[in-house]
Amino acid sequence: MSAILFDRIDEPGLATIDVYTRRGGYSALRKALAMPREAIIEELKVSGLRGRGGAGFSMGTKASFIPGAEIDKYLVCNADESEPGTFKDRELMQKKPHQLIEGMIISAYAVGANRSFIYIRGEYVLQAEMLERAIAEAKQAGHLGENIHGSGFSLDLVLQRGAGAYICGEETGLLDSLEGKRGNPRLKPPFPANEGLYKGPTLINNVETLATVPPIIEMGGAEYAKLGVENSAGTKLVSVSGNVQRPGNYEIELGISSREIIFGLAGGPEAGRSVKLWFPGGSSSPALTADDLDIPYDFDSLAKAGSMLGSGAIIVVDDSVRVVDVALKLASFYRHESCGKCTPCREGTNWTVNMLERVQSGEATPMDLDIIASVQEQIIGNCLCVLGDAMAMPVGSLVAKFRPEFEAHIEAARERNGLGASQPAVEQPVLTI
Amino acid sequence: MSEVTRFTHGSRIPGWDQSTDPSKPAAAIPDPATTPVPEKLRAAIEAEIAKYPERRSALIPALHHAQEHHGWCSPEAIEQVACVMRLTPGEVAAVVTFYDMFESKPVGKNTIYVCTNISCSLNGGDRILAAMRNAAGDDPDFNIRGFECLGACDMAPMASVNGEYVGPLTDEDCSQVIAQLTAGETPLPAKQLSLRPCADAAGRTGGDGQ
Numbered sequence: 001m002s003a004i005l006f007d008r009i010d011e012p013g014l015a016t017i018d019v020y021t022r023r024g025g026y027s028a029l030r031k032a033l034a035m036p037r038e039a040i041i042e043e044l045k046v047s048g049l050r051g052r053g054g055a056g057f058s059m060g061t062k063a064s065f066i067p068g069a070e071i072d073k074y075l076v077c078n079a080d081e082s083e084p085g086t087f088k089d090r091e092l093m094q095k096k097p098h099q100l101i102e103g104m105i106i107s108a109y110a111v112g113a114n115r116s117f118i119y120i121r122g123e124y125v126l127q128a129e130m131l132e133r134a135i136a137e138a139k140q141a142g143h144l145g146e147n148i149h150g151s152g153f154s155l156d157l158v159l160q161r162g163a164g165a166y167i168c169g170e171e172t173g174l175l176d177s178l179e180g181k182r183g184n185p186r187l188k189p190p191f192p193a194n195e196g197l198y199k200g201p202t203l204i205n206n207v208e209t210l211a212t213v214p215p216i217i218e219m220g221g222a223e224y225a226k227l228g229v230e231n232s233a234g235t236k237l238v239s240v241s242g243n244v245q246r247p248g249n250y251e252i253e254l255g256i257s258s259r260e261i262i263f264g265l266a267g268g269p270e271a272g273r274s275v276k277l278w279f280p281g282g283s284s285s286p287a288l289t290a291d292d293l294d295i296p297y298d299f300d301s302l303a304k305a306g307s308m309l310g311s312g313a314i315i316v317v318d319d320s321v322r323v324v325d326v327a328l329k330l331a332s333f334y335r336h337e338s339c340g341k342c343t344p345c346r347e348g349t350n351w352t353v354n355m356l357e358r359v360q361s362g363e364a365t366p367m368d369l370d371i372i373a374s375v376q377e378q379i380i381g382n383c384l385c386v387l388g389d390a391m392a393m394p395v396g397s398l399v400a401k402f403r404p405e406f407e408a409h410i411e412a413a414r415e416r417n418g419l420g421a422s423q424p425a426v427e428q429p430v431l432t433i
Numbered sequence: 434m435s436e437v438t439r440f441t442h443g444s445r446i447p448g449w450d451q452s453t454d455p456s457k458p459a460a461a462i463p464d465p466a467t468t469p470v471p472e473k474l475r476a477a478i479e480a481e482i483a484k485y486p487e488r489r490s491a492l493i494p495a496l497h498h499a500q501e502h503h504g505w506c507s508p509e510a511i512e513q514v515a516c517v518m519r520l521t522p523g524e525v526a527a528v529v530t531f532y533d534m535f536e537s538k539p540v541g542k543n544t545i546y547v548c549t550n551i552s553c554s555l556n557g558g559d560r561i562l563a564a565m566r567n568a569a570g571d572d573p574d575f576n577i578r579g580f581e582c583l584g585a586c587d588m589a590p591m592a593s594v595n596g597e598y599v600g601p602l603t604d605e606d607c608s609q610v611i612a613q614l615t616a617g618e619t620p621l622p623a624k625q626l627s628l629r630p631c632a633d634a635a636g637r638t639g640g641d642g643q
Binding site: 003006009010072081082083084085086087089090091094095115121122123124125126158160161162163164165166177178179180181182183198239240241242243246247248249250251265266283313315317321326329330333336337339 | 484485486487489490491492493494496497518527528531532533534535546550551552554555556580581582583584585586587588589593596597598626627630631632633
């Protein structure tokens with residue numbers, strides 16, 4: 001497989017417009033500006049490119065939802081990258097900022113947006129500086145601004161730094177933040193394609209998705225679709241971290257085995273340790289176990305296994321770690337990051353942490369595990385955004401898959417604290433409405 | 434676990450459980466004639482406003498500038514931002530308290546975020562936070578916070594030292610960071626993110642060796 005996003009990634013100076021242009025950069029832009037807008041969207045559809053931020057929605061289809069009318073339209077690049085375990089956009093923005101900018105100009109041209117924004121998380125100081133410099137260079141070279149290369153198309157690009165809030169990676173929370181407000185998610189519909197930034201039609205895509213646009217225009221959608229497997233075309237950046245020997249970003253062709261990524265590329269856990277569980281798509285994806293290592297790494301296979309590809313962040317946990325600690329760590333994060341707008345998320349994340357603390361300290365009984373499981377079920381699908389689900393899915397899956405370990409932990413802790421054996425778990429009555 | 438308290442049970446708005454004086458009129462948009470704003474800060478905020486179709490969009494960049502100027506988002510800083518942005522102090526304070534990077538209490542001039550999220554904690558992030566706190570002692574110049582995932586799990590356990598990402602850290606590195614900052618030096622120059630090559634080493638540096 002030849003690299004598409006990580007091609008020459010560590011070449012010195014690639015972040016400058018000179019080297020990037022010498023390596024063929026901005027030729028896709030000239031090609032795109034000579035194409036009709038519909039043809040670009042068609043190429044994106046044919047390519048099968050699915051959003052790389054987490055939801056996995058077809059980019060071409062999303063772009064085709066933007067109305068064609070002559071009104072103010074916006075393109076927003078989601079560079080908030082806050083999903084625990086994800087750090088792929090960071091490397092792209094730092095080392096290939098121009099590929100992102102080129103992708104944004106082509107995408108904005110395709111949907112007729114004249115203003116574009118990159119919303120980058122506030123913690124990424126170095127990456128924001130690299131982008132600012134690259135934007136200035138692109139303006140200087142006439143790739144941004146009025147009447148780009150005589151095409152009659154004009155585009156303004158503004159970089160905004162966030163200020164530390166996970167929820168601003170949620171597209172409507174991001175829009176509120178970009179409008180200078182608290183980053184509370186909005187009710188959908190209306191979707192951003194109809195009513196987004198400043199109530200105008202807005203196309204929002206992840207950094208990696210937009211950076212894939214120039215190669216697709218260059219090679220053609222049909223050629224790109226040959227990479228990967230059915231319903232999961234192309235290459236994907238995966239961030240592998242946790243208990244592995246060679247953590248980092250790797251570009252893979254979708255559909256290779258997960259074992260190949262975790263062991264072949266990232267080196268697996270250190271000698272003498274084995275994989276206990278792993279999250280295939282960031283900390284909000286349901287956990288998988290060592291039995292699932294041979295699942296092909298693509299959208300459909302992971303969904304079939306009950307999890308998701310998400311942002312492509314693989315977090316590996318080895319057998320030296322207690323699953324109770326993992327569950328509590330995750331739940332505490334989502335409690336902290338819940339914006340508080342929807343009750344199931346605000347209260348659900350809070351009480352899940354309280355219950356898991358009881359489990360950890362040994363005050364709980366196995367019945368608490370049933371309550372934890374039922375709280376997770378009641379969060380999923382009941383909020384404006386998926387932050388609550390993002391806790392409920394991994395925590396629910398950990399309790400379901402590692403219940404004997406949770407119970408053993410509770411019994412051992414009770415004995416240590418002199419509390420005696422807990423009552424046997426009570427069969428929950430099933431309520432049907 | 435992060436100790437940033439955005440959440441208290443009952444509400445996310447700090448002060449929700451403190452009584453207010455309903456007889457007091459709500460604070461209005463500060464009057465430019467009676468609100469002195471440092472010229473540099475005003476110019477920076479106005480430059481931000483000019484970038485956007487709607488001026489309120491510049492609020493978060495404006496607060497970054499104000500925090501840089503004042504060291505924290507003090508009531509005075511909020512008043513000044515509100516004045517230039519043409520918002521009420523309440524509207525500005527509501528945004529300040531939402532975001533983790535805005536400080537609503539005075540803090541030391543050196544800010545260190547130690548990541549204590551899942552991938553870093555699997556590699557000893559919580560221990561690094563304790564070591565960092567230990568090394569700084571009660572020096573008021575240091576603002577050390579356990580922070581959520583900073584997006585650098587490949588260099589876990591890591592920290593952001595005045596915005597510079599460094600890692601993977603050992604306990605000894607923590608005392609070195611504190612010593613270097615105290616001496617006004619760059620923290621751990623050999624462990625900075627900007628020097629880190631891509632892990633995907635399969636010849637991604639360019640085929641012709643240039």
